[in-house]
Amino acid sequence: MNVLIVFAHNEPRSFNAAMKDLSVNTLEAAGHAVQVSDLYAMGFNPVASAADFSERANPDYLVYALEQRHAYGKGALAPDIAAEVDKVKWADLIIFNFPIYWYGMPAIMKGWIDRVFISGLCYGGRRIYDRGGLKGKSALLAISLGGQAHMFGPGAVHGELEVMLQPILRGMLAYVGLRVLPPYVAYHVPYLEEAERRSILEGYGLHLQGLDQLEALRFPSLDDFDETLRPCVNAASTAAR
């Protein structure tokens, strides 16, 4: 399996960095090929702008997704984007390894999604969800949180973690056709003792060794929606006709 690890942390000796190192070692030991995009180390530019295209479909008015589609077809994507797109195409599994900032990705990683999940290759029209452009590949979140496990769930102070992660799990990963594996979540990381950190790291190693046994999360199927993306009233019978 080819594994791309997209990693973002601004402290090189962080717990997230230890997760990243562990995943490289664990996956390589299991015979997989691994590439790491260490976004802070790369000085990755997260800002989607006109500078991302060396040729434009419409030089006078920027519609970013339309220009992504055009530039991908013409080989006119900025080199830093093109390099990441090549890694995405190469990968069978993409791991996103980051600390939760404001219930989402740090901006440097959100901008990787904005710029690298290009229209045309990854999605377009009805090529979304189970017809998405990255169908056949898988994705895994490996994240750390400041909060404790009891702060998440129905009725908990921050609500359900699955809800807070919906824009990522569904809106980014499932949307482009990725098979979304259950996230590995390290709680309360800034406040842990060394032994607890080690135990959570070991848990991550086991999660990675058991990827084959994990059941993917469930998301919409385009089979259940019509041409205008309205729900089919009788999805099954419509499909049977």
Add this chain to the structure above:
Amino acid sequence: MNVLIVFAHNEPRSFNAAMKDLSVNTLEAAGHAVQVSDLYAMGFNPVASAADFSERANPDYLVYALEQRHAYGKGALAPDIAAEVDKVKWADLIIFNFPIYWYGMPAIMKGWIDRVFISGLCYGGRRIYDRGGLKGKSALLAISLGGQAHMFGPGAVHGELEVMLQPILRGMLAYVGLRVLPPYVAYHVPYLEEAERRSILEGYGLHLQGLDQLEALRFPSLDDFDETLRPCVNAASTAAR
């Protein structure tokens, strides 16, 4: 009222830019003071890093939120952050005006949150939600979407918009104590005819003129959680004691 408009779009003649211009005109005509942070025009840096602090509590190991708190106290925040923090303190209402990218903010605006909503001023410990540091101020999302209204809702292809916006509405805005007004959502923007665009813009003007009448969204109260942020079993009776 002092209004800060945080604006992000990479096309200066975009629909979002027209929303921004309309809001400046409408709010100033109503007697409010307005400042705009036009993130693309400013070349705003969205990457949270060690470079954000001219003095460190711990120079050897970066815990970003801890250094925010330290640097805010010492006046050691990077000048671009300090300028935005001053605008936040000045504002009674903060409007976030942006196109939805991947069910969230474009990275340049996500990074504004990461870097400007500093620990210490905006939150810390149990100073969250209705005890958050920005209590007394309000926030409004003014957003555009590529999708159509029928693609959002229970059972719709993209699910409920309120769920997709939870990390922003609850995790960013309500979390720091802001009173969160109902978002103004412009659907299907890249595909609209001129007359439809004008009608949606007019709707935004009316939304802004009627801000006083809008009922804020509801989020958790810290009164219902104990010292460890676990739900109080009898929140009301506990509060009455």
